[in-house]
Amino acid sequence: MVRPRLVALACCLLLVLAGCVVGPAGSDATVGGGDTATAPPGSGGTPATAAPPADGIRVTVVEIVDGDTFRFEYENGTTDTARLLGVDTPEIYGENSPDEFEGVPDTEAGRACLREYADRASAYAKNRLLGEEVTIAFDANEPRRGYYDRLLVYVHHDGGSFNYALIDRGLARVYDSSFERGDRFYAAEERAMAADRGLWTCRDGTPGPAGDDETTATASATATPAGDGVVVSRIHADAEGEDGENLNDEYVVLTNRGDEPVDLSGWTLSDEAGFTYEFPDGVTLPADASLTLHVGSGEDTETDLYWGRERPTLNNDGETVTLRDEDGNLVAERST
Structure with a gap:
């Protein structure tokens, strides 16, 4: 007769073994292939510009294959290849199909523009990610691995979503699938197309000017009536001297060109990488007055606010900032 204690022990062992899935040693989450794998709790459905989920996997980017594919290393030295979820940058190593990019003509000029x-996109990925420690996360609606056995991931770096930044800067199109962040990505794509940012200039068959790779060179005025005349009047991205030693010389200036003061409580200002500042309660911008938001730290005053970032944030090679009201409505957008 089998003793009850032995039966209980055997059952416990079976349950433990049934729940085990082997992943790279030293990693803090399972990354095995298979369509039935589920994303870590909290990864699916998070805002495109939100902080990474607490249970995401920290890895180091060791190689950029192209704009949407990279190789990375776990803490124990194991390496793997990842493909960015929800985005598709033009091909470096193969032929591009202009019909995949809405409005881009199927001509030699269109294909040449996409190659550019x-x-x-690859250069942007190298500048932002190569050698950096990032957090990768998964999507509950997508398999862990794609057709070429690459991990399908969102990449969060320094508080922003890299996947989202590619779309917002016009360096990629949305890759149509069932991923959970689709609505936000499509909204960003529509804005990039409307502004003729990045590869969407290829609809005319000609790349945008060198140096304005990810942004348009023009600034928009108030985009909706919600701003009552508030515009982004200046972006100062290139601080004097070393950017990291002079963070408060990176700043954005807002100007109220209207006739009435505007309450900025709960408004947000975001850069293209998804870093977002929320204006504190009680901040008011008087009529015909300006307010400067500095990237670094300091004591807020009526004319100067401080983001509290600990590293350079605004891109010296081209930046777009977006101002939204407390309800998320677009107020103004400016690019350099």
């Missing part, structure tokens, strides 16, 4: 943006 393939290089620009």
